[in-house]
Amino acid sequence: MSEVRFRDSIFARLVVWAMLVSVGVTLLLWAVTYTTLDRSSRAALVRAVDVDLAGMADIHASGGQGELAKRIEDRLALATDDGNASHYLVADNAGQRITGDIAVWPKLDARLSEAGYITLSGNVPAYARATQLAPDLKLLVAREYGYDSALARRISWAFLAAGGLAAAVVGLLGRWRANRLARRVGRINRAFREPDQPSLEALEEGSAETDEIGELTRHTSEALAHLRRMVGAHRETTDQVAHELRTPLMHLDNRLVKALAKAQDEDDRRLLSDARAEIRHVIALLESLLDIATSEARKGDRLGLSPVNLSQLVNRIGELYADSAEDSGHVFTRSIMPGITCQGEEMQLTRLITNLLDNAFKYVPAGGTVRLSLEQGPTLSVSDNGPGVPEDERDHIFDRFRRGRSNIQAGESGRRHSAGLGLALARAIAERHRLTLNLVPSPKGASFVVAPETKS
Structure with missing residues (x-):
């Protein structure tokens, strides 16, 4: 029987399951985190556009179109801290631009205050909302969201990297611990396969642990030591029995030899020879039985080879x-x-x-x-x-x-x-x-x- 390969070990399967669970939990947390970040950023985007649109509408209501155009130019001149710039377009009902930095009116109905995702020049993604300021005047407020999406992706990748690192650490530590456990169980298996003195001594060294395998090691060591004592006692008993039986049989054979030397009658000599043959047959039978018992008792024992x-x-x-x-x-x-x-x-x-x-x-x-x-x-x-x-x-x-x-x-x-x-x-x-x-x-x-x- 060969050593159990690591991939066939129950400890290896436990390590693989631990890594799979770690990866599964990481992916689940990543999905939850990404979804939460995406929803939060989109809600913040919608809220920012609505607030900006409401503010521009109030400016128009209080200061007119000229004041609105001035405020739009001021806002376009300012750089945003969050990386998501705002864009504006004031146009007539025909879509002709009056002021703002958006070149073309998108497919959003200002009368319905329609909102949606649009693409600005340069393929810049943005969220926009339109509103009707006057019978022949409409306003569009748009805000970029590419920075939020990039930030969410970076956070997600960082989360995945951390999760992958955690899974790798679990795998490495798990394999290290699994190898240690496999070596401890391997000592028990070697002691069963080769119950010689070195294997039993190695088993005793591993019985100091206080966990379940340590307890199993102690019980195994005690059981094998008891078995060796029983086998030794059996061997000693059979040797003694063999000696006690063989000695009188040999004495009897010697007496038959002397009687055979003195016998004159041919029939007596034949009977004595047959008796000697039977005695030697019994001795050979006894030795064969003892040899069989000894070989069976030492089955698989490498000691003495x-x-x-x-x-x-x-x-x-x-x-x-x-x-x-x-x-x-x-x-x-x-x-x-x-x-x-x-x-x-x-x-x-x-x-x-x-x-x-x-x-x-x-x-x-x-x-x-x-x-x-x-x-x-x-x-x-x-x-x-x-x-x-x-x-x-x-x-x-x-x-x-x-x-x-x-x-x-x-x-x-x-x-x-x-x-x-x-x-x-x-x-x-x-x-x-x-x-x-x-x-x-x-x-x-x-x-x-x-x-x-x-x-x-």
């Missing part, structure tokens, strides 16, 4: 079986890629390979072919052209005490003392090394493949 030149190991084993294959009348072929290494225990890997080869030679009659191959991966396969595994036994071929059926007479004696633990032990050793052992389909015979576990 070291680099093994698998190509050299398989070559050595292959050479030994090549000699015995000639004696048994089998054809033994090898295809071993050089330079393949792996982390493992050499003795255990040796037992895995020899169990598979023993199983193949046991069930393949003389004249049959056994093939041993090693490829990059590492992928090891042992296949043959023998009778194969019956369909109803394929799902249970790796079960303990499961012995295959065959009608080949030559193999019956070889299987008489088989306990059915060879393939079970081989699979347990494979899993201890994070490998898989499977019976794969083949056109003829049986084919067993050892390959790395599929990463998830």
Whole structure:
């Protein structure tokens, strides 16, 4: 199993959601701010034009057309502080200009005191209102609003920039915190994957935090420490049981050897030899069961593993079986890629390979072919052209005490003392090394493949 990539991490998704929420809130606030500014500036624009128009109408009413023209010239000569200049036009009913700086009367009805947005010369946008001052005299007051729009845009862009910066800060801080949380969770995952001493020590260092992950780390550390104690106690107990059983059996075997040396009758010698064979079978059975239990208890545990030149190991084993294959009348072929290494225990890997080869030679009659191959991966396969595994036994071929059926007479004696633990032990050793052992389909015979576990 590989490390979780950041983009697949739940913390990464939380950071992305936080950034999306920040961006969403920023856009919402920007929309509200822009709308509010736009409405306020437009209302102020309308109010300014109406007040100016009312003032000009009062000037005309009190001072006449001459006074109105003078006041318009005065106002046009003044520079505005807000950047939105006012413009005026006094014209007759035909639209001919009398005074003011607007050249052409727009499409606004003075009799209705109509207002609207117009474009002045030079493509300057403005808001204007017209009114009828006298039967043959009308007034237009306009005010630019481009400065207000530009100001609103600048404020909006500043708001968006600040919001984007805030989202970026949230993302950076969130990623920093997410990476820290991911490293803390990663220590827990590594301790489960590789419960060796360095992983447990790293786990204890991370248990000082007082938050939820710190509490989870403490519970994980305590649970794994308890599990290691239980596994150690189990291993010690099985070793003691094995010793207590193996010792008297070996003593009994020695007594049988002495009795066999003294026996004169051929029947007695045969019975004593059979008894010795049964004792050795029981010892081998006991050792196999202990090896299976030990391998299963240490499944995935990297402690005690070291680099093994698998190509050299398989070559050595292959050479030994090549000699015995000639004696048994089998054809033994090898295809071993050089330079393949792996982390493992050499003795255990040796037992895995020899169990598979023993199983193949046991069930393949003389004249049959056994093939041993090693490829990059590492992928090891042992296949043959023998009778194969019956369909109803394929799902249970790796079960303990499961012995295959065959009608080949030559193999019956070889299987008489088989306990059915060879393939079970081989699979347990494979899993201890994070490998898989499977019976794969083949056109003829049986084919067993050892390959790395599929990463998830």
